[in-house]
Amino acid sequence: MKNKSEVTIYDVAKALNISPSTVSRGLKDHPHIRRETRERIQAMAAEMGYQRNKFASSLRKKRTETIGVVVPRLNSYFMATVISGIENITNKYGYGLIISQSQESVRHEVSCISTLYNSRVDGLLVSLAYDTENLNHFSNLLSKDTPVVFFDRVAECQGCMSVVIDNFRAGYEITSHLISQGCRRIMHLGGSMLRNVYFDRFNGYKQALADHGLEFENELLIVSELNNKSGKEAAESILRMSNRPDGIFAANDTTAVAVICELKKAGIKVPEEIAVAGFNNEPISQVVQPNLTTVDYPAMEIGEIAASSLLNKLNNTEKFNVSKIVVKHRIIVRESTLRTGNH
Amino acid sequence: MKNKSEVTIYDVAKALNISPSTVSRGLKDHPHIRRETRERIQAMAAEMGYQRNKFASSLRKKRTETIGVVVPRLNSYFMATVISGIENITNKYGYGLIISQSQESVRHEVSCISTLYNSRVDGLLVSLAYDTENLNHFSNLLSKDTPVVFFDRVAECQGCMSVVIDNFRAGYEITSHLISQGCRRIMHLGGSMLRNVYFDRFNGYKQALADHGLEFENELLIVSELNNKSGKEAAESILRMSNRPDGIFAANDTTAVAVICELKKAGIKVPEEIAVAGFNNEPISQVVQPNLTTVDYPAMEIGEIAASSLLNKLNNTEKFNVSKIVVKHRIIVRESTLRTGNH
DNA sequence: TTGAAAGCGCTAACAA
DNA sequence: TTGTTAGCGCTTTCAA
Numbered sequence: 001m002k003n004k005s006e007v008t009i010y011d012v013a014k015a016l017n018i019s020p021s022t023v024s025r026g027l028k029d030h031p032h033i034r035r036e037t038r039e040r041i042q043a044m045a046a047e048m049g050y051q052r053n054k055f056a057s058s059l060r061k062k063r064t065e066t067i068g069v070v071v072p073r074l075n076s077y078f079m080a081t082v083i084s085g086i087e088n089i090t091n092k093y094g095y096g097l098i099i100s101q102s103q104e105s106v107r108h109e110v111s112c113i114s115t116l117y118n119s120r121v122d123g124l125l126v127s128l129a130y131d132t133e134n135l136n137h138f139s140n141l142l143s144k145d146t147p148v149v150f151f152d153r154v155a156e157c158q159g160c161m162s163v164v165i166d167n168f169r170a171g172y173e174i175t176s177h178l179i180s181q182g183c184r185r186i187m188h189l190g191g192s193m194l195r196n197v198y199f200d201r202f203n204g205y206k207q208a209l210a211d212h213g214l215e216f217e218n219e220l221l222i223v224s225e226l227n228n229k230s231g232k233e234a235a236e237s238i239l240r241m242s243n244r245p246d247g248i249f250a251a252n253d254t255t256a257v258a259v260i261c262e263l264k265k266a267g268i269k270v271p272e273e274i275a276v277a278g279f280n281n282e283p284i285s286q287v288v289q290p291n292l293t294t295v296d297y298p299a300m301e302i303g304e305i306a307a308s309s310l311l312n313k314l315n316n317t318e319k320f321n322v323s324k325i326v327v328k329h330r331i332i333v334r335e336s337t338l339r340t341g342n343h
Numbered sequence: 344m345k346n347k348s349e350v351t352i353y354d355v356a357k358a359l360n361i362s363p364s365t366v367s368r369g370l371k372d373h374p375h376i377r378r379e380t381r382e383r384i385q386a387m388a389a390e391m392g393y394q395r396n397k398f399a400s401s402l403r404k405k406r407t408e409t410i411g412v413v414v415p416r417l418n419s420y421f422m423a424t425v426i427s428g429i430e431n432i433t434n435k436y437g438y439g440l441i442i443s444q445s446q447e448s449v450r451h452e453v454s455c456i457s458t459l460y461n462s463r464v465d466g467l468l469v470s471l472a473y474d475t476e477n478l479n480h481f482s483n484l485l486s487k488d489t490p491v492v493f494f495d496r497v498a499e500c501q502g503c504m505s506v507v508i509d510n511f512r513a514g515y516e517i518t519s520h521l522i523s524q525g526c527r528r529i530m531h532l533g534g535s536m537l538r539n540v541y542f543d544r545f546n547g548y549k550q551a552l553a554d555h556g557l558e559f560e561n562e563l564l565i566v567s568e569l570n571n572k573s574g575k576e577a578a579e580s581i582l583r584m585s586n587r588p589d590g591i592f593a594a595n596d597t598t599a600v601a602v603i604c605e606l607k608k609a610g611i612k613v614p615e616e617i618a619v620a621g622f623n624n625e626p627i628s629q630v631v632q633p634n635l636t637t638v639d640y641p642a643m644e645i646g647e648i649a650a651s652s653l654l655n656k657l658n659n660t661e662k663f664n665v666s667k668i669v670v671k672h673r674i675i676v677r678e679s680t681l682r683t684g685n686h
Numbered sequence: 687t688t689g690a691a692a693g694c695g696c697t698a699a700c701a702a
Numbered sequence: 703t704t705g706t707t708a709g710c711g712c713t714t715t716c717a718a
Binding site: 018019020021022025032033034037056058059060061062 | 687688689690691693694695696
Binding site for chain 1: 394399401402418420430434439440443444461462604631
């Protein structure tokens, strides 16, 4: 018994006394169909409650009109906003989205990629896990010419695209700002140097030190997973140091906020004794006291640009052969680093 | 030219000199296939790099093994955690996930549902938008017997299931706690009374007042969208009141935190002058000074239970005909309401 | 400008 | 226990 809710092009064709192929063409505004016919088809389809069957179509066309997204974690304001940006674009063009989390581990990442490969997504948007060392798990995809666009945490890869901000410059600017506020012994709380974002921020920081005649010491770098816990631990290390820093540049807000909380608990004044800056401009940066100096990361735009780029690749509408897009960031100075006047 | 990466069951069958249907059965451990044959099939499939083609299979079986998720917004720790919980389960059973955001508006929600309907998801997990008034947009789904499980923001609906916490009780408990701390004039910052979560929390609050001989006045209820902005506005109203409250129960942490920040700016002491409690136990509740008393919402569990329930429905493995599951919550008392000893 | 027909890869009813 | 066969609904080549 045919389910009434499953109207096919055959049903529409029969109702109009034309052929299924004409209906198929009429439905997608194929130029070879007379306007009048096309309108009749579309009207009838609407009336009958016709819905295209995606599987039949995918099976035939070998395209799924679905794109896969792999992110380290979904639980930051930053990532949620990127996803919103991606959705804005993909929804507009009728693409579905399959979102998966690598949980910051390459093991999960491999399995996500493989699942998405099996789902035959048309393309992929990826931000790499904390500990991913190579792109071998993408080789299946790439050899099938499935386009991949990396964003935020990107990697060099033949034929891939990436969307980023200038992390080096942002790191440079925020460190310079700390220096301008009188900091002379600035610590950096960084992430895995495998990830461009952390590597670049760290190098920006080092360059800023060098350009202002300050020396970098190994003691001034702590590498961690940049979560709440590692922020606390970093603060504890700092408290144990005999020669404490007078400024801290953390590679994300979560860590910066955790550090501020711990330092305050220990009676250290922020920013007077130690100034602290973060990265990302999460909402939490405006709750912590003092409000956190940070880098505004244009998350929505990153998502929109990454998605648009991918769709352009999929539809061969890319005008140029771009391999990297750099979006503008912005330093936001708040109380946690403002010491001018106090010195 | 056949793409080498598209190995079909026909290729496997030919290689083994058996029929495609045997391969199809062997691949999914069909009981009618001899073990030895099955093993040969699976070995050969693996060797040849065979991957099941989901569309062909969906087309044939009329099942997509994909479930749709509609949430108001993705940008809270709470929602991200629920999604993680959902993923934990769906991944395990080989289901894909299509996630979409209603942006808190019923207009978007209608379009999300329609897109998911068109994608022919096997089932749906939904938390309702702020202003959804009826479930008409689900009627297509429901008449097709596509199961829907609501979580957090749920609605009564013939044949649907819901997963919630006892919001009434949580509201009651947290209000009672405020009263036990000496609060006598407690304000409630609530959300739309269309949503069970806000309606129930409000009623729990009112009941607690009544049970402790306190009177509820309309002036003590502010209904808003419960975001950062409405928190600030609520604080401003409070500051303008001649007879200010000595306690505030906000229906989420975002609002509670915004209120605390504004009150502090105005020189009001929290909790001494006004005690403040929130709801959800977002990470921000441990950053704000003083740390926020709140309700721990078992987000991961909610997600896991909702997803399991849906899969049970899909596979007819549900043991009982459950219509509602209530998960345990927990009040977390922190400094923002602790006034004992100060009075 | 339209139609006929083949086939995308898989599944399952039926036959053997 | 295995094979045969007829589609699932759509797209597209080729023919008219």
